[in-house]
Every structure is written in structure tokens, then in C-alpha cells.
Amino acid sequence: MTASTTRRSAARRTRILAVGAVAVSGALLLAGCGDQTNASQGGSDVKSAPLADKLPKSVKDAGVVKVGSDIAYPPVEYKDKDGKVVGIDLDIAKALGEQLGVEFAFENGTFDTLLGGLRSKRYNIAMSAMTDTKDRQNGIDSETGKKVGEGVDFVDYFNAGVSIYTKKGDTQGIETWSDLCGKKVVLQRGTVSHDLAKAESKKCEGGKKIAIEAFDNDQQAQTRLRSGGADAGSSDFPVAAFAVKTSGGGKDFELVGEQVEAAPYGIAVPKNNPELRDAIKAALDAIIKNGEYDKIISKWGVKDGAVTEAKINGGK
Template identity: 80%
Template sequence: MTASTTRRTTAKSRIAAVGAIAVAGTMLLTACGDQTDSGTKSSETSATKDAPLADLLPKDIKDKGVVKVGSDIAYPPVEFKDKSGKIVGIDPDLGAALGKQLGVTFQFENGTFDTLITGLRSKRYDLAMSAMTDTKDRQTGVDSETGKKVGEGVDFVDYFTAGVSIYTKKGDTQSISTWADLCGKKIAVQRGTVSHDLAKTETKKCEGGKKIAIEAFDTDLEAQTRLRGGGADAGSSDFPVAAYAVKTSGGGKDFEIVGDQVEAAPYGIAVAKGNDKLTKAVQAALDAIIKNGEYGKIISKWGVEAGAVTEAKINGGS
């Protein structure tokens, strides 16, 4: 989410099976190999072939074969559940591809967005991957609204770029095209996102007592429901999410995007401070799938090529 400390501000998986098969194949070969030098070498060779970057992982994660990923799984098309209940989207697909390189399964676990970094600190998750915008405040553990230190921060492996968009009910834009146009109106957003932060910042600039009425929800889907039902004049979320909502909600008849996206910034995979080995392993895996073309296929599949990156950077947000 986009350029705020809280941004999701900042937008899972058909490839997950591939990652699981790779892990299963590696485990099977290791278990079945003869307990001789030649058998061991054969197993190691096969494991390296199936998961060429497995040795970069911390030993405890490599031994478990699972990376626990905290994610707010209600943010289509980044991560969400399809009609069958399966977790799908950009992040799960990328997670499966990364897992294939590392020889582990990326296991997505649902949580509210504003608790994901806390989950990293408490070791509930190994990673947080949820359209989370890489910002200096998040890196250093500073609350963007108060400027106060609230934690030790996290490191990010940047994997996508997105800005924030405003959208309204289709055919009822009320002349809204910029954030300033929201003064005197009501906006529905997801709590703890860049959209939420932008609304709070913009309302302080409003003149004549025409403040922005802000309704913040646990999920972006709840905010969309509020707007769809007429309880707000506009909504805001990361561009990929807003574009997906415009395309799919009501068969494309519910919403329309107004104005240009703002606050373009990188999404990052968050890792707890001090876990440098895992950070570098994820970076290497991301670079590998960018190089072999798998990253591009996933990004194209979800129609978000404009946000693709060409290399995996650590803490590239500002």
C-alpha cells in the first residue's frame, strides 16, 4: 500500500503447486538417497537443480521447508480468495515462484494489514507480503503521523511499484479529480494505508471548515462496499487495486477512476531487522525469477506490467 509508513500504500496461486512439487521432490530425493557418498552427492545435485538458491536460506527455515508469510488476504488483485476459497493474486503467485528458487513453500497466513509488522517482530511470520509500501518510516520503525519511534523497523525487498488512485461511483464523480476536491466530501479507505494517510494530510489543508470526512475500514473490500452502497463520495486505494475494482465490481458498472495516481512508490517484502540472511535470500530469488522471465509472466497475467521492476532492491523506498 503506498508511500506512507502505513501504506499498503503503499495491489495467490497457480504457481504455488509448482513450488510445492519442487519442495516435495527435493525431500523425496534426500530421503530415498543411499547413505553413501555417491548417494548423498546425487541427492544434493538434484536438490540444487530443483532449488538452486536453497543454501542461501537460514538453516531453520530451510529445515522446515516453509516460509510463513503474513498477508491481508482481501486486496484483489494483489492477494485475495477466489470463489472456491483458494488464495490467489500477484503476491501468492510471486511467492510460489520465489519458493521454487529457494526450495520452500511460501505459506500465506491472513491478518489485518496494520498488524503485519507486529507479527514479524513477534516471529509469527517470517515475511510480510501484502502490497506493503517500502518507506523510510517503516524501515526505521517511526509512526508517520506522530513522528515517534514505535519499533525497530523492518527491511524490504522491493518487488513492484504502484501509486494511489481515487475512484467514485460510475457516472457520479461529483467533479472529483484531485485530493483537494475531496474537501467537504466523504471518503472510504482501508485503515493504516497510504490512502488513509493522504486523506488525513489533505483534510488539514481544507479551507472554510470543509474537512474531509474519513471512514476507515479493516479491509479495502469493506471500503468498496461502503462506497457502492452510497455511504461515501469516493474511495481510494493503490492503483492496481482500484483498477481491478473498477474492472470487476458489478461487471465494471460500479466504479470509475478519477484523476491521476499519486505517491508512486515500491511495494516491498518485509523482513524483521537483523534477519539479513533471509533478506538476501529473498532478494536473490527475486532477481532470479526476474532474469528467467517467470516474474514477467506473473505480472503480465494480472495486467499490471506498468508496475514491474527490473531488479530486486533492498530498502529502496523513501
Template identity: 70%
Template structure:
């Protein structure tokens, strides 16, 4: 979904081109978010090759709870039947086959996912979350102050950030500097919001960017579609998917280049080193056996593929 405690901070370069995205495709943990539980990904198996790497309590439960903002197609979203689908759920299923557990996705707003992880509401967060130093160290990018314990990341994909507008109404926007004096919709707590805050500081007086943050990316798209803002920004795979699918491809267009490619990471609590290392081993296993490449190809995200899993590779 790329320096904030957000759905994707320190910006990133989104994967291929709009046409490459396949049509095939927080959580207000304290009470008011969508707490819907998505359909489980993966299945428990006593014959899974890497099951012994997991902590014993997770092996016994046969389940890993995943915090995720399930409104970020094609990374994770619900199809017409309500099933949780996308890049992350498919990868989780493949990881589950290696580890012998199912991954149960729990829906919520992006900016609450790390809080939920720290509180123990779920075991990991997988939600197109950019791995960066602020998140690793639990630092608020706006204030530079410590806001909580940091997390560890298992990096599994590379992506960046894009700007898109209504189709045929680019209003001269080709890069971030062109947003000065204009209205921009973003998802709250994401790299897109962080970039917008950084860019508006460079704008001349009286021409700051009017930033409109929303709980999820679908709300941001709705605002742009209605003409309430001049542009929207999100991770490139998401922007490209919206361009490809919204209104049959007639609603939006990507403008300019994606910026600051950075790794997506699976977030785990600092104390859960055994789970972290098991996830890394499982990810390397599906990279080696080819399942990883098949999943990315299915969703048009192959240009963001990594050759090997890394821990805390973000800057």
C-alpha cells in the same frame, strides 16, 4: 496495495489503466482477525538452485510463513474455491521454486502485519506493502515517534494510489483537493489513509475530509457501492481491478491520476538479513529467467515491473 505504519504508506502511483487489469484474475494477531491460512504457495525441493542461501532452520522446515491481508485483489485474494491467488501468491510460488520452500499465506488485517512480523508469528510480510522510511525505522507517521523496531524491505514492484467513485457520480472529484467537504472510504493503515489525513489539513475550516477507515478494502468498496461515501481510495492496481470487475464494470470509475508511485516491498525483520538476501537473490533470478514478467502480465501489472530487486529503496 505508497508514510505510516500502514498497508501501503507514502502514496504511490498505481500501475497502468483500469482496462489493463486482467479479470484473470493485522491480522488482528492478538485474536480477533481472520487467522485463516491460505493454500501454500511453492513447494519444497532439494534441487532448488538457491536453497543454500536460506537460513538452515527454514531449509529444514521447508516453509516460509507469510503475513498478508488477503482481501486486496488482484494483489492477493481468495478465488471462488477459497484458494489464495494474485500477484503476490504467484510471485511467492516462483520464489519458492528458486529457494526450495513453500510460502504459506496467513490472512489478517493490514495494520497488524508488521506487529506480527516483529513478534515472530511469521517470517515475512508480503501484502502490497509500500516500502518507506517510516516502516524501515519503525516510526508512526502521525506522531513521528518510534513505535517498534523497523523492518527491511526487498522491493519487487512499483505502484501508486488512486481515487474512485460510483460510476457516473464523480461529484466533481478529479484530485485529492476535491475531497474537501466529502466522505472518503479507505483501508485502515494504508497510504490512502495517510494521504487523506495529510490532505484534510489543507482543507478550509468546515470542509474537512470525512475519513472512514475499514479493516480491509472490500469493506471500503461496499461502503462506496452503497452510496455511504462519495469516494474511496486504494492502490491503483486494486482500484482498477475493482472498476473492471465490480458489477460487471458498472459500479465504479477511477477519477484523476494516480499519485506518488513507490515500491512495494517484502518485509522481513531487521535481524533476518540472511532471509532478506535470499529473497533478493531469488527475485533477481525470476526477473532474469522471465517468470516475473509472465506473472505481472497475467495480472495486468506489467507497468509496475522493476528491473532489479532492491533493499530498502523506499523514501
């Protein structure tokens, strides 16, 4: 979700899937939608972890970092065919947990509630393919320009742009956002794709606006396009590319044009917790240095989005 607004825009992007508590090897737990995670103590060893001393005492004592996430955004975080929660964010969080000696406990929620969950202290962090933008850093609603919260700090861990995709063999000449004028696009509510579609529609001439249908999650948008209910869909490049590769065995969709608005995904941390922010940054730098990060990014086939160092608030 992009540079000008947000890859999953300012505290929005809903993905609702009931996810049961699933233990992921090592230092990772996942909790069901609306449930607080009860982290077991059988995973990471705080005392032996190399960066445990960087954590705030409250987190170290609890042995867990509570993570708000919208777990329906493959390949970033999603349920596989066996019902197991997997994805890029899950693997990175596990590696961070091994450095810090705590579990990263994911709790499923709708994207547009995640930053509110940080403010209410339901979560310690939000990690959900959330684009780092100045508006989010400053607590500004990107559409209205009004202050809606205190803002967050981001630890940037990946880069991604936004893509358009169509039904395979039925591109209708669509290559750019301007080509969507007079057509219908489906996407996830509150994402950068949503922001871009609204902005582009205002530029359309001759009354040929873009018909925009926004859904709670990206998978619903894909279903709509697959059934012939729209001309195109849009989402983050890794998500669109994954859908093109996997939906219908690769027979449902195709990417059109180039990805745009490349920007960093960031792990959102409340501004009043710089100690936790800096601990996560140190852990991310450590897994980049030791090669674990590269293994994860390579595993998911998204090396084009890899970062070479952790940055704080690098979004524009």
C-alpha cells in the same frame, strides 16, 4: 501505499477474511486466519533448488518461509469466486519458493498486526502489498513520528501509486485530493490512502474538511461506496483498477484523476535476519532474469508496476 508514508501505512492496513488452509501448486500453502501453517514436504526440493544454499539453516531445515499477509486485497492477494486464494503476491511467492526450494506458507492476519508478527517471530516475512518507506524501515509511526519498533528491511518487488474512484457516472467533479474537501471518502484503515486523506483534510479551507470513513478492509469500503454511503473511495492503483474492472461487471465504479505517490511494495524481513533478506533478493533477481516475474506481472495486467531488479530498502 506511498512514498511519503506507506502504501499500507506503517504496520497498518487491516483485511480480515477467514482463509482455510489451501494448497497452491508447487511450493505454496495458505493457512487460515490465526492458524500456523503446517507445511507439507511434498512441494519443493531443497537439494535441487538453485538458490537453496543462500537460505538460513533454520529456514532450510524447516522447509518453509512463514508469511504474514492480509488476504483481502484483490488483485494482490484475495479469494476468488471459488474460494481459492490467488493474486500477484501468491504467484510471485510460488516462483521465489521454486528458486529457494522451500514453501512460502501464507497466514492470513490483519494488516496492522503483520510487523508485530515479525517481531514476535510468528512470521519469517510479511508480504501484503506493503509499501517500503523509511518510517517502516526505522520502526517509526508515520503519524506521531515516534519510535514504535525496531523496523524492518524490505526487498522491493513492485511499484504502485494511490488512486481515487467514484460511483460510475457520478464523479461530482472529483479529480484530485483537494476536490474531496467537503465530501466523504471511504478507504482502508492505516493505508497511504488514509494518511493522504487526513493530510489533505488539514489543508481544506472554509471548514470543509474531508469526512473520512475507514474500514478494516478495502472491500468493506467498496461496499459502502456502492451503496451510496460516500462520495469517493481510495486505494492503491492496482486495487482500485481491479475494483473498477470487476465490481458489478464494470458498472459500479470509475477511476478519477491520476494515481499519486508511486512507491515500491516490499517484502518485509526482520533486520536481524539479513541472510533470509539476501536469499529472497537473489530469488527475486533470478525470476526477473529468467522471465517468470514478467509472466506473472503480465498475467495480472499490471506491467506498469513491474521492477527490473530487486532492491533492498528502496523506499523513501
